[in-house]
Amino acid sequence: MQRGSTIEKLPVGKDAQRVALENARKALGSIILGKDRQITLALSCLLARGHLLIEDLPGLGKTILAQSLATVLGLSFCRIQFTSDLLPADIVGVSVFRKDSGEFEFQPGPIFSQLVLADEVNRATPKAQSALLEAMEEQQVSVDGNTRALPEPFFVVATQNPADQIGTFPLPESQLDRFLMRLELGYPDEANERELITGDDRREMLRNIDAATTPEVLQALQRSAARVRMSEPLVDYIQALVRQTRESPHIEIGLSPRGARALAAAAKAYAFVERHSGVYPDDVQEVFASIAGHRLKPAGNTNFRSAAELCQHVLDSVDIP
Amino acid sequence: MARPRGTDGSLLPSLPWTLAALAFALAPHYQFQPIWITIAFIACGAWRYTIEKRRGSLPSVWIRAFLALVCFLGVLTTYSTISGVGPGSALLAIMAALKLLETRKRRDQFVLLFIAIFLVMSSLLREQYLWSLPYLMLAILLIMTAWIRMSADATEPARQSFATGGRLILYAAPIAIAMWIFFPRISTPFWAVPIDTSTATSGLSDTMSPGDISSLSLSDAVAFRVKFEGAIPEPRLRYWRGLVLHRFNGRTWSGNEPMIGKRSREQVSIRGEPTRYEVTLEPTHQQWVFALDMPYSWTLSNTFMGPQQQLARVHPIDQRIAYDAVSYSEYSIDTDLSNYMRTWYLRLPEGSNPRTLKFAQEMRRSAESDTEFIVSVLERFTNEEYFYTLKPPPLGSNPVDRFLFDTRRGFCEHYASAFAVMMRAVGIPSRIVLGYQGGELNPLGGYLIVRQADAHAWTEVWLEGAGWRRVDPTAAVAPERVNSGISAAMFGGFGAAWGLATPSLLLHRLTLTWDALNAKWNEWVLGYGPDNQDKFMKWLGMDDPDWRKMMLTLVGIVIALTLLVSVLLMLRYRSPPRDRAAILYGRFVRKTGIEPAIGETPDAFADRAATDSPLPAATVRTITASYLDARYGSLDPAALGRLEEEVSSLR
Structure with missing residues (x-):
């Protein structure tokens, strides 16, 4: 499709950032095959300064996606494997007594990285979960009464097995809200699965890949993404969608104003990645399921089997102004 | 320290404007102020700009407090008081300079622009000449522009910010003029302007000692x-x-x-x-x-x-x-x-x-x-x-x-x-x-x-x-x-x-012309006191003017002007060009002969129309792209023009 409407009037310097973003997208696409839509969504999530929750069965490439995001975006990376005996100190760090100096010294935990992968976040106890969630919300952690700022940019990519597995503590709805997007990866298609079976080891590939951007460029991109134009009719559209989630008989609890803001921010970032000259209705529809899916509470008597179907139903019942 | 002091360069595009507005507001004070205040302002401005440029850290609270104390004492020693126009505006200038050093966010920049407005106004306490008016207008225009630059996205051309600022001033001007004309003047002012006594030496002296002063200065004041x-x-x-x-x-x-x-x-x-x-x-x-x-x-x-x-x-x-x-x-x-x-x-x-x-x-x-x-x-x-x-x-x-x-x-x-x-x-x-x-x-x-x-x-x-x-x-x-x-x-x-x-x-003739202009200005503008107001009200046909009538007229005029400006603005934005885009798109949809589904995006519709409609696929794609750009995208009116052309060329 011809895009005669791409953002052309970018000032000097932004072109380089653009190129970096495209390169990042391409590099991610070469590692995670056939998941272009999810990659674009994940990038949009980070550009909208949001945290990402990836929910799927084991072995579908959740960890690889998080790792390659960190590598490609040039962010410092740390992985925390959540287990049922994980303690908050294992996440944020501890103060250690040094014998030679006679003082306590703070040993920063894995959370002090720009991109933190919280693997299988629903396996840990609510106490450990909340240490992570506080850090996500406040962009800082409190240890021994001291508040320590986290690095900037700071992203959490959490992965979660679907809740019907044994021995998990599902995140409550109120905490799911802290994740801007929830993504499902799904199985690869035939051709890509074949390539995965025969091709190089993905972790090996990751080691040979270069960073496409720097944290500074990423921050500049975030600022540009926040400035994408949102026209009046499009704001009307977002409002109509939000209203529909509240009024639909299939939904018990609809989107909150925070959810509406999240939808707008994510749509802006998506439009930015797609190089649209403003937020188009397509951008809103593309991000809608990942924004609303984990925020909506379906009504008890609904016949929609998944959040995705529910979201599609909302999209299909609202006219685009 | 709980508050981070780092900068991320996000103020870089708007900071020069804020600095320019402040410098312009400070300019008329320059000749009355000790030189160290000007130097302090320039130094702080350059320092702050360098910090933003290098993404450095702002000076710590201790350094700022120390600087503030030093400057305060400086003002105190220079003037040996802190009340009055001179020390007052010197303090204001110093505050503006030091505030720069703790300007982290847009909110702090707003404070700086407020200070700039105060500085502009305080220059009127010193002198009100004919040229004060154009200076005032320019200064306010610059401050407004800085304000808009701060809120607008960086791609907006400076020319457009100036135009927006000028338009806002134009909207406000009739109300300002009405207030100036109708606000009741009273013979004894409620407040006295604190006079800068240190420089008030014009006029004759009360005594005369020939021989003490060995030359007479010829002041043409x-x-x-x-x-x-x-x-x-x-x-x-x-x-x-x-x-x-x-x-x-x-x-x-x-x-x-x-x-x-x-x-x-x-x-x-x-x-x-x-x-x-x-x-x-x-x-x-x-x-x-x-x-x-x-x-x-x-x-x-x-x-x-x-x-x-x-x-x-x-x-x-x-x-x-x-x-x-x-x-x-x-x-x-x-x-x-x-x-x-x-x-x-x-x-x-x-x-x-x-x-x-x-x-x-x-x-x-x-x-x-x-x-x-x-x-x-x-x-x-x-x-x-x-x-x-x-x-x-x-x-x-x-x-x-x-x-x-x-x-x-x-x-x-x-x-x-x-x-x-x-x-x-x-x-x-x-x-x-x-x-x-x-x-x-x-x-x-x-x-x-x-x-x-x-x-x-x-x-x-x-x-x-x-x-x-x-x-x-x-x-x-x-x-x-x-x-x-x-x-x-x-x-x-x-x-x-x-x-x-x-x-x-x-040169002498020019001087005389300038003085004649000044005299008129003094008589009609600066000298617009109770007497002139009374005369003017009578000329306007208000018999027996008193403050109640004038206040009522003023309120009436302000309401009328506000309504007028609102109506003008509504007319201006009543038919936004975007709606025109929707009308054109509707025409195109009818031509395809396909009914779009509820919640079907233009792109999704285009996918269908490209195969199912009699229109050529390329045309469908172009029109859809133009429509998206014109209605949801850039403010560029060219996009709408393009859409207009494409839709009207449909047969």
Whole structure:
């Protein structure tokens, strides 16, 4: 499709950032095959300064996606494997007594990285979960009464097995809200699965890949993404969608104003990645399921089997102004 | 430290604008402020910009507190107070400079722009000239632009920000003008502007000590302007009476406190034709009110005539005032002078200026009458080698002796003083009048400009039967001074003798034009007080204007203007171009013959229409792209034009 409407009037310097973003997208696409839509969504999530929750069965490439995001975006990376005996100190760090100096010294935990992968976040106890969630919300952690700022940019990519597995503590709805997007990866298609079976080891590939951007460029991109134009009719559209989630008989609890803001921010970032000259209705529809899916509470008597179907139903019942 | 101090360069695009707005707001203060404040501002601005550029950290709270303390003490030592216009605006400038060092967010930048607005306004406390208005407009425009630059996205061209700022000012201007016209003026202001006393030195001094000041500065600052009803008096009659000095201690002449003594208008008897005129007096911060010799009536409130026929006002004149007055050039005062008063006006200090006393008494003996004596003294000034100069040599003790017999060079003060002393030496009561003499006619405005350089001193002597008569000994020495005025003499080549460069005539004409403009400005804009307002209201047809009526009118006008601007804005935005895009797109959808589903995006619809409709796929794609851009995308009107063209070319 011809895009005669791409953002052309970018000032000097932004072109380089653009190129970096495209390169990042391409590099991610070469590692995670056939998941272009999810990659674009994940990038949009980070550009909208949001945290990402990836929910799927084991072995579908959740960890690889998080790792390659960190590598490609040039962010410092740390992985925390959540287990049922994980303690908050294992996440944020501890103060250690040094014998030679006679003082306590703070040993920063894995959370002090720009991109933190919280693997299988629903396996840990609510106490450990909340240490992570506080850090996500406040962009800082409190240890021994001291508040320590986290690095900037700071992203959490959490992965979660679907809740019907044994021995998990599902995140409550109120905490799911802290994740801007929830993504499902799904199985690869035939051709890509074949390539995965025969091709190089993905972790090996990751080691040979270069960073496409720097944290500074990423921050500049975030600022540009926040400035994408949102026209009046499009704001009307977002409002109509939000209203529909509240009024639909299939939904018990609809989107909150925070959810509406999240939808707008994510749509802006998506439009930015797609190089649209403003937020188009397509951008809103593309991000809608990942924004609303984990925020909506379906009504008890609904016949929609998944959040995705529910979201599609909302999209299909609202006219685009 | 809980608050992070790092910068991320996000202020970089708007910071130069904020700095420019602040610098522009500070500019008029520059000449009044100690140089270190300007340097501090420039340093802080450069420092802050470098921090943002390098993404560095702002100085810590301790450094900022230390700097603030140092600057505060600096202001305190410079002015030895912190109240008043000077120290106040210096503090404001310092605060703006230091605030830069803790400006992290947009909110802090707003504070800076607020300070800039205050700085612009405070410059009006110092001076309000004709050029203040364009400066004010420019400064506000720049501040508005900085404001818009701060909120707008960085891709907006600066030209557009200026246009938006200008438009906002234009919307506000009618309301500002209405408020200025209709807001009720009251004669006594509720508040007094704190006057910068350290620089308020214009006007005449209350005492006169010839010989102490060895040169007179020729300031061409305007003292007052006069508009005559009818003919303008001849130059030799233009004596603007100010204060009267009658006490002499051998060196210095001094007078009474302005308001002490019997009101003595009754002692004036007048003859002949009155001269009516209006004086616009620049602020002097003194109480003296100037009028043509001899004033008979005046319209200025709280103004009285003192015992020596000097006019004074109860409050110092801290603002430009205008008053009407009537004077008579033929008059007689105090034809009966009591013995007590007579000896008062004859008092000379013991033992000072002995040569003068002896010489005067000898001269008197050879003259037949007092009048003849006066004439012979004046003739002595004319015929012997006396010179009129503005740079006389300094005189030591017994200054009158030194001047009369040794140096023989001086200006009006020297001659008036010597003359008065000689009169007193032979028993003729005498006193000295300080005021202005002459004035330049501005042909463009038809009014007289009297400048500080026209300041003059002359004498009055009391003669039996005639009362006080004006005698100007300077006229005997330098008749040009009195007949043509000091500025005419200057520009006539006489100035060269005083060591002054002669400005070109063209420049002089420009000066006069500028002054005429200023006079109109003063009269109609700055002088728009209760009287002018009353006149203007009556001219507008409001009978018996009072503050209630004016307030009501003002409220009505403000409401009407607000409504008008709102309607204009609504008309402007009523049919946004985006809706046109929707109409065009609707036309295109009908042409495809396919019904879009609920919630189907234009792109999804295009996918369907490309295969299912009779329209060529490429056309469908182009129109959809143009529509998305025109309706949801850029503000560029070209996108709409493109869509218009594409849809109208559909068959």
